[in-house]
Amino acid sequence: MGLGYRDFRRILEGRALPCAVVDLDAMARNAARLASTLAGSGKTLRVASKSVRHVGLLRRLLAHTDAFRGLMCFTPAEAAFLLGEGFDDLLVAYPSVDRAGLEAVAQAVARGATIRLMADDPAHLAAYADAGRAAGVTLEVLLELDMAYRPPGGLHLGVLRSPLREPAQVGELARRAQGLDGVRVVGLMGYEAQVAGLPDETPFSRALNPARRAIKRLSIPQIAERRRRAVAALEEAGVELALVNGGGTGSLASTVTEPWVTEVTAGSGFLCPHLFDYYRRSALEPAAFFALEVCRWPTEGVVTCLGGGYVASGEPGWDRLPLPHLPEGLAYVSAEGAGEVQTPLRVRGERPAIGAPVIFRHAKAGELAERFDAYLLVSGGEAVAVEPTYRGQGRCFL
Ligand SMILES: Cc1ncc(COP(=O)(O)O)c(C=O)c1O
Structure with a gap:
């Protein structure tokens, strides 16, 4: 029922990355x-x-x-x-x-x-x-x-x-x-x-x-x-x-x-960031995402994305990093994690091409909005609007 990688590719076609998407x-x-x-x-x-x-x-x-x-x-x-x-x-x-x-x-x-x-x-x-x-x-x-x-x-x-x-x-x-x-x-x-x-x-x-x-x-x-x-x-x-x-x-x-x-x-719970996947009996589904551009192929089995260091608040740990969501089978390189401008990811299977999007989920729901001026809003599998976050309205409260 949720958006697959093909949906994201279609929705993001021709759009500048990074791009935050809400389904x-x-x-x-x-x-x-x-x-x-x-x-x-x-x-x-x-x-x-x-x-x-x-x-x-x-x-x-x-x-x-x-x-x-x-x-x-x-x-x-x-x-x-x-x-x-x-x-x-x-x-x-x-x-x-x-x-x-x-x-x-x-x-x-x-x-x-x-x-x-x-x-x-x-x-x-x-x-x-x-x-x-x-x-x-x-x-x-x-x-x-x-x-x-x-x-x-x-x-x-x-x-x-x-x-x-x-x-x-x-x-x-x-x-x-x-x-x-x-x-x-x-x-x-x-x-x-x-x-x-x-x-x-x-x-x-x-x-x-x-x-x-x-x-x-x-x-x-x-x-x-x-x-x-x-x-x-x-x-x-x-x-x-x-x-x-x-x-x-x-x-x-x-x-x-x-x-x-x-x-x-x-x-x-409305946007279900990835930390909310880890509750027993939770039936929530991911609704907020961001896409980064694959910008390099540094070595066999690895792609490097442009940006991505959107680390969440709370007790420090790997769970505070964004979760590589799509395509499936991507994982962080432990020595680098989510980087300030460069985020390498190990790839299981076919490497996404340079220029292709990698879809992530933030660990927390609201903090994503502090990283983007606007969210691309999607319904029925299609982009329906681009609307500003607080940041896009020039507001930053904490
Ligand atoms: C006072 C208070 N109520 C409720 C919540 C629950 O918010 P959420 O549903 O986003 O986890 C929080 C979260 O920190 C809170 O500080």
């Missing part, structure tokens, strides 16, 4: 798969903009179903930009005290926009309250609960973000906010990275897969219970909860089962 049909099928995980839950899905970074694709995703509602943004300045692009219901999920960004958010809220901010520290609340008061509005804030799994022995399995580990701490910060003009707590977010962002069937470090599955199995009930108690703590503190957000692509199935969660978040 809109595959993206729509992924959207349908993610939407089906919500079925009957009464919950909505907030699209994580960081995993897309492309206005045209964000619009298409939100139009997919009424159950997809709102965007999870990554900075206040990005939220202000997206508002200017016609989006609303924006949740900035990462705290920032950037004054200009907060001012832009507060002014947008004063004009009627819905933009909410994230806090886990009195310093965040103070900065938001200042911006709110200066614009004559009350800024709505969610508190982030740390969802890491902490087995005995001092381990912290999850991300290092919020220091609010216990539900009581969340209640306490909410009470503190009540003493501030210009800010109001209206919700809770908890991102269970050790479930949502942990591939558990990865070929890059197979031996650890059973341990990763065990972490997920053990932490899922804990996550649910901790989130439930945090919701109770906020209610006890007199907070009227507008939203309780949780999850990511890799944890939708478990997060939607929590009754107190009102919405889940997903982004990566």
